Amino acid sequence: MSANLDRRSMLALASLAAAGAALPAGAQQVPADHMRHMTSVPEGAPKVGLLTFPNMVALDLIGPLTVFRILRCETHLVWKDLTPCPTDAGIAVAPDMTFDDCPADLDVLFVPGGTIGTTACMTDPEVLDFVADRGTRARWVTSVCTGSLVLAAAGLLRGYDATSYWAVADLLPLMGARHVPGRVVRDRNRLTGGGVTAGIDFGLTLAAEMMGEEAARRVQLVLEYAPEPPFRNGTPEEAGPERTAAMKAARAGMDDAARRAAMAAGRRLGL
Amino acid sequence: MSANLDRRSMLALASLAAAGAALPAGAQQVPADHMRHMTSVPEGAPKVGLLTFPNMVALDLIGPLTVFRILRCETHLVWKDLTPCPTDAGIAVAPDMTFDDCPADLDVLFVPGGTIGTTACMTDPEVLDFVADRGTRARWVTSVCTGSLVLAAAGLLRGYDATSYWAVADLLPLMGARHVPGRVVRDRNRLTGGGVTAGIDFGLTLAAEMMGEEAARRVQLVLEYAPEPPFRNGTPEEAGPERTAAMKAARAGMDDAARRAAMAAGRRLGL
Numbered sequence: 455m456s457a458n459l460d461r462r463s464m465l466a467l468a469s470l471a472a473a474g475a476a477l478p479a480g481a482q483q484v485p486a487d488h489m490r491h492m493t494s495v496p497e498g499a500p501k502v503g504l505l506t507f508p509n510m511v512a513l514d515l516i517g518p519l520t521v522f523r524i525l526r527c528e529t530h531l532v533w534k535d536l537t538p539c540p541t542d543a544g545i546a547v548a549p550d551m552t553f554d555d556c557p558a559d560l561d562v563l564f565v566p567g568g569t570i571g572t573t574a575c576m577t578d579p580e581v582l583d584f585v586a587d588r589g590t591r592a593r594w595v596t597s598v599c600t601g602s603l604v605l606a607a608a609g610l611l612r613g614y615d616a617t618s619y620w621a622v623a624d625l626l627p628l629m630g631a632r633h634v635p636g637r638v639v640r641d642r643n644r645l646t647g648g649g650v651t652a653g654i655d656f657g658l659t660l661a662a663e664m665m666g667e668e669a670a671r672r673v674q675l676v677l678e679y680a681p682e683p684p685f686r687n688g689t690p691e692e693a694g695p696e697r698t699a700a701m702k703a704a705r706a707g708m709d710d711a712a713r714r715a716a717m718a719a720g721r722r723l724g725l
Numbered sequence: 726m727s728a729n730l731d732r733r734s735m736l737a738l739a740s741l742a743a744a745g746a747a748l749p750a751g752a753q754q755v756p757a758d759h760m761r762h763m764t765s766v767p768e769g770a771p772k773v774g775l776l777t778f779p780n781m782v783a784l785d786l787i788g789p790l791t792v793f794r795i796l797r798c799e800t801h802l803v804w805k806d807l808t809p810c811p812t813d814a815g816i817a818v819a820p821d822m823t824f825d826d827c828p829a830d831l832d833v834l835f836v837p838g839g840t841i842g843t844t845a846c847m848t849d850p851e852v853l854d855f856v857a858d859r860g861t862r863a864r865w866v867t868s869v870c871t872g873s874l875v876l877a878a879a880g881l882l883r884g885y886d887a888t889s890y891w892a893v894a895d896l897l898p899l900m901g902a903r904h905v906p907g908r909v910v911r912d913r914n915r916l917t918g919g920g921v922t923a924g925i926d927f928g929l930t931l932a933a934e935m936m937g938e939e940a941a942r943r944v945q946l947v948l949e950y951a952p953e954p955p956f957r958n959g960t961p962e963e964a965g966p967e968r969t970a971a972m973k974a975a976r977a978g979m980d981d982a983a984r985r986a987a988m989a990a991g992r993r994l995g996l
Binding site: 510512516517519520523529531542543544545546547548550599605619620637638648649650651652654657658659662667670671672674675676677678679680681682683684685686687688689690692693697698701 | 782814818819942957
């Protein structure tokens with residue numbers, strides 16, 4: 455019932471916006487032909503399911519998604535429902551497939567990060583059941599940033615090397631994973647990346663594993679990926695203890711919630 | 726202000742819903758409180774207008790947008806109307822402000838890239854008038870990837886050093902700019918970045934210019950930006966002549982259209 459009401463109020467907002475010239479006539483004009491062109495995938499392309507949840511970090515998703523699409527994979531933004539998800543970037547990203555409709559056998563299961571969003575996932579049985587189910591059969595079980603905490607909470611990293619966002623990577627062992635330093639960490643078919651911008655390094659590494667080094671190099675040239683950071687400040691080691699402590703302090707509430715979720719997941723996993 | 730921003734978030738969601746049709750059960754779960762928290766900006770924050778157009782490259786926009794939001798800038802995704810824009814990543818990004826409503830005096834005018842999208846912008850008088858108008862007064866006139874071709878077509882790079890996406894950077898001189906090699910090129914208040922992934926290097930460089938090195942370093946740690954590309958293949962020089970020629974061939978139609986648009990713009994500018 456409240457779902458109905460809310461859908462109605464969203465649509466009312468849309469028509470209000472239209473009346474105020476904000477939403478123009480032609481909102482339907484998203485050029486479907488172009489989209490179809492861009493989303494065409496060859497027969498037999500790898501099937502990639504990307505978990506798409508509220509309060510994720512947009513870059514965590516869109517970096518790897520861009521790599522998968524240049525590789526012409528079959529990509530699915532998967533969630534419980536198709537409600538657009540708010541992100542840190544202020545844009546909403548709409549899932550395009552529900553859990554029920556997601557292919558049973560994925561070539562890649564991918565989970566992006568965003569601490570608030572992943573903490574909610576770590577305590578949501580419906581999400582964990584989906585992740586555990588697809589992760590058990592996927593050829594590659596993967597994440598960037600705090601996404602690895604969701605994989606771990608679903609039991610998929612027990613006895614595996616893995617990494618995560620620097621501020622919460624110490625939570626991995628609470629769920630049976632070994633935290634290994636590294637921008638991208640591979641252990642058998644688990645491939646986990648560090649925080650946010652590691653999504654490109656992760657994507658290229660996975661591209662090479664799945665489709666060969668030449669395919670990965672092609673993606674790298676398309677993305678003009680020859681980074682030149684103006685500072686060395688991307689890790690706690692580079693930033694130094696003072697800057698790191700200040701940021702940990704600013705994140706304390708968020709990270710405490712993640713820790714509680716990790717401890718609860720560890721208990722569920724019998725650890 | 727926060728009421729205003731929250732209304733924008735709702736409109737973005739509503740217009741996505743209008744374009745994408747199905748708003749499923751559960752639409753009530755968009756956590757409005759969280760959005761309000763994440764979109765709050767302090768009084769006097771820099772005003773950033775980001776051109777948001779159909780067929781842009783999502784990463785070109787979302788990399789710099791993420792940096793601006795961590796800096797708590799007042800960000801506006803600006804376009805003719807609020808119709809969600811299709812992107813290369815298969816997600817639609819909804820503008821949240823029309824040209825008419827965009828502040829007259831921006832601290833930053835930013836144009837992302839995506840060759841098909843920017844070529845359309847380069848031949849659209851309404852877009853060029855807007856870019857030229859805001860660019861004349863903005864404190865910083867900026868771009869990533871092929872976005873610099875739009876700045877140039879609007880006459881904003883005449884007599885300036887600039888860069889662009891590697892495959893089309895040779896078009897800049899047709900519109901009176903000097904093409905200078907570099908990941909991020911600054912000339913007075915013009916700051917242009919190279920292709921796609923250069924958006925993070927660009928964003929950190931601009932962050933340091935606007936808000937000081939410590940602020941930029943903070944952003945870098947938030948984004949865990951300590952890149953480790955698995956290959957050296959991000960520029961034509963790194964990729965070598967064979968791979969570069971293959972990619973130029975695959976892009977020929979797109980790049981020809983961009984060249985014609987650049988030549989037409991040059992004629993309009995009296996060059």
